[in-house]
Amino acid sequence: MGDASVATQIANKWRKKRGSLIMALHELQDVKGYVPWEDAMELAQAMNIPLARIYEVLTFYNFFKLDAPGKAVISVCTGTACYLKGNDKTLEEFKKQLGINEGESTPDKMFHLQCVRCVGCCGLAPVCVVNGKTYGRVGVGDVANILAEWRKKFEDESKE
């Protein structure tokens, strides 16, 4: 039950503060990468908040993930600068090559695709970020290379 206690610890930290559900859920997702059902249940119990309310919040904000995301999280910036510079097309290319929509993960759990609004380096627009690594001035033609790079990285890791 090592996992379970994470939710309870977080709940104990936030339960006394009014309106802190969102903060608790943020923290839970930071630790786990997403918000599993069992943890949401435990949080509900420990914070004395109905589970139904917790899922109202979880499903209202698209920031929250309900399923384990893929290993490589691809964030395509659709902030004003990146969007105007053509990141909408790059996003479409990612969707096409991965066969998923934004907010989804590939069935093999290797990639997760999401949109973000500005990562703070508009000078490099259009920008994509994969697991913290920033790619500047990306175009449709770079998509295959980025995906290949991460596939290879995971392959090498699994060989070690």
Next chain:
Amino acid sequence: MVKLTIDNREVEVDAGTSILEAARKLQIEIPTLCNHPDVDPSAGCGMCIVRVNGRIMRSCCTPVAEGMEVISSDAELYEVRRMVLKLLLSNHPNSCLSCARSGQCELQEMANTFNIIDAPLPNLTKKYEIDDSTKSIVFDNSKCILCGRCVEVCQNQQNVWALSYLNRGLATRITPANGIKLEDSPCIKCGQCSAHCPTGAIVEYDDTEKVWAMLRNPDIYTIVQIAPAVRVAIGEEFGFEFGENLTGKTYATLRRMGFDKVFDTNFGADLTIIEEATEFVRRFTQAPESLPMFTSCCPAWVDLLEKYHSDMIPNFSTCKSPQAMVGALAKTYYADKMGIDPEKIRVISVMPCTAKKWEIVRSEDMKSSGFQDIDVSITTRELAKMIKQAGIDFRNIKEEEADNPLGEYTGAGTIFGTTGGVMTAALRTAYYYITGQELGNLDFKEIDGLEGIKETTVTINGSDVKIAVAHGIGNVEEILCRIREAKEKGEELPYHFIEVMACRGGCVAGGGQPRVIGSGYAKPWGITDKIRKQRAAGLLNEDLNAKNRMSHHNESVKTLYKEYLGEPGGDNAHHLLHTKYVARDKYKC
């Protein structure tokens, strides 16, 4: 008080009143699909727009202000409202002909009123899987207009939190947490969501075909029983006044439909009182540590207790509900007496309630006769539909009596259908059991009416019996908190005997009762406190005028104990008339 004008007519109302309510004082009915007096305004539908000092605003959630000038209707408002309706309909299936709510649907009525017959917008209705997992309530998201009444009722009035909003924007749906099935959620099947839904999105699980199949089978012996609250509401489906007591017509109608025997759940109510009063007297005089005691007739309350408050299970009366008692006896006592093979008997109960459909299969105790004690439970609404299908002229049918022996009842049995009624009936008999004398005054005004929590103290043989009555099941929380606190601190109990009914007003306003709407009726449509009071009055008047007003005077009940059960609270009675409770998880998955 605040003074304002609506359509150039002056009106004075309390501060905080909404424009929509203020307009009703001037007989102006502003259209709305989401507003309902039982729930906080959600400003969900957008139909109730009015012009406030020139600006278009929603009247349901805009409070009145001094000197405000409101226009309730003009050409532009009319056009905007029509557009709102067209947009709602663009997201709603065109399946009125085969919808359970057809003819009694607020959306359908509104569409007719606003003359939506011309070029509708493209239909973008999404198909959703219909959730009938509870076999009590059926939820079809595709017919939902997101008015939010059901969520308000489920979360705030009932404090059950089965229903909630999922997702946002166009993807918004109303479901239990994370879109799971109702059966896996904390839903207690009270059906107040279905009583408040303006469309066909939430309806009862239809069991009428099962009943017809039994009636058509010549080898089957069909027994029907009607609950107390049914008799004062069924008439509304046939143009009678709210609360008119139509017991005799209902009996006659059921007989015409082909039921072999027509019994009355009120008999079961009297029997419940004998068992429950016996249980209470035993706890009060011999086992004070087992106090307080809660009534257990309401299946939604049983469900809530098992899921949310299992620490209180030892305090729950072990008595089955009246419908369950009649079911168990029909297939044992009655079958024996008449020499009928119980295997051939089918018991059908007509209830004001959707949770009763769940109760009949809730545990093995519901098979105490060796068979399933009750085979089908239908709501008042389903019975009304069946009467219409059978082509019976309910308005003009001549009144008849129920069959014996499970048809006799006292005034105490009939008031089971309203908040405070079970407690009143129990006190009359408990008083007699303790003192050997009859109560002088049979009515307890303090526990009558629609206050959420009602309290009184009755002195019996020099001891104070502290009573509480809760209805609208969210109210039970406060009572439980007081009890837990007193127990923790080792203080004197705040209450000894507590009646709980899940629906506001009690069974008269149950989730299976008629939802009377239509151009002939004043708005607001659906269940309101006014109707709750009228239906309750129908039962209370029957009690007031009854020859017999105490359950222990029911001759058929006395005979039953003499011939079959033995002592109240004895082994036989326990086997057939009592049940056990188990702690259960709120979520099954």
